[in-house]
Amino acid sequence: MDRPLVEHKNFEKTDFTAAALPPGEYEDCGFTQCNFSETALSGIYFSECRFAGCNLSMVQLKGTAFRDCVFIDCKLLGLHWEDCNQFGLSFHFEGCILDLCSFFKLKLKAISFKDCSLQEADLREADLSKAVFDRCNLQGAMFDHTNLEGADLRTAEHYTIDPAQNKIKKARFSMPGVIRLLDKYQLDIG
Numbered sequence: 001m002d003r004p005l006v007e008h009k010n011f012e013k014t015d016f017t018a019a020a021l022p023p024g025e026y027e028d029c030g031f032t033q034c035n036f037s038e039t040a041l042s043g044i045y046f047s048e049c050r051f052a053g054c055n056l057s058m059v060q061l062k063g064t065a066f067r068d069c070v071f072i073d074c075k076l077l078g079l080h081w082e083d084c085n086q087f088g089l090s091f092h093f094e095g096c097i098l099d100l101c102s103f104f105k106l107k108l109k110a111i112s113f114k115d116c117s118l119q120e121a122d123l124r125e126a127d128l129s130k131a132v133f134d135r136c137n138l139q140g141a142m143f144d145h146t147n148l149e150g151a152d153l154r155t156a157e158h159y160t161i162d163p164a165q166n167k168i169k170k171a172r173f174s175m176p177g178v179i180r181l182l183d184k185y186q187l188d189i190g
Contacts, residue, residue, distance in 0.1 A: 003045065005025045006024050009026075011030065011034055014031075014034045015034070015035045016039050017037055017038065021041065023044055025047065026045065026046050028049065030050045035055045036055065037055045038058045040062075042061070046069050048067070049069045050072070051074050052074070053074065054071075054074045055075045056071075056075065057075050057077035057079075058079070061080060065089070066089060071093045071094070073095040074096045074097075075096070075097050076096055077098075077100055086107070089107075089108070093114070094115060096117075098113075099118065100120050103126045103128075107127040108128055109127055109128075110130040111132075113134065114135065118136055118141050120139070120140040120142075121138070122142050123141055125146065128147060129150050130151060131151045131152070133152065138156050138157065139159075140158075143159070143162070143166050148168050149169045149171060150170045151171045156177065162181075
């Protein structure tokens with residue numbers, strides 16, 4: 001099925017809950033302060049697009065493609081990123097709220113999260129090797145059989161990671177955060 005190609009177009013303060021974003025391939029487009037909340041972006045392809053100040057909470061992502069996309073100051077609650085088209089899947093998040101999102105089993109090597117909230121996010125079985133969690137809140141985030149080799153969590157907060165259940169070789173932590181790796185042992189460290 002051929003999709004219409006939309007290139008170099010900027011969308012500002014558009015409410016896509018009233019009129020859906022037309023299916024197609026969006027290349028090098030900007031979306032600023034747009035509302036996509038609870039809409040379906042299924043089958044839409046985004047390549048080198050920038051989302052700034054947008055609300056994409058509870059959006060349906062079945063087959064949606066994101067290639068080299070950037071999300072800045074966006075609200076992205078409860079998204080199932082694993083439903084996306086995984087071919088070439090790559091994005092960067094800065095200042096975003098990603099609470100209750102699922103990245104289950106995704107391959108996201110070297111992904112970058114900066115100043116983000118990932119509270120209760122599902123990161124189980126994901127490949128997050130060399131990922132950067134810069135000043136991120138990981139309260140309640142689920143790590144189980146997650147590959148965090150070479151990941152940078154030095155400025156991340158509130159994470160609980162079991163070294164016996166996750167790959168953490170050469171991951172970077174700082175004091176006192178690294179102490180949280182021992183949480184399951186209920187040690188009294190004074």
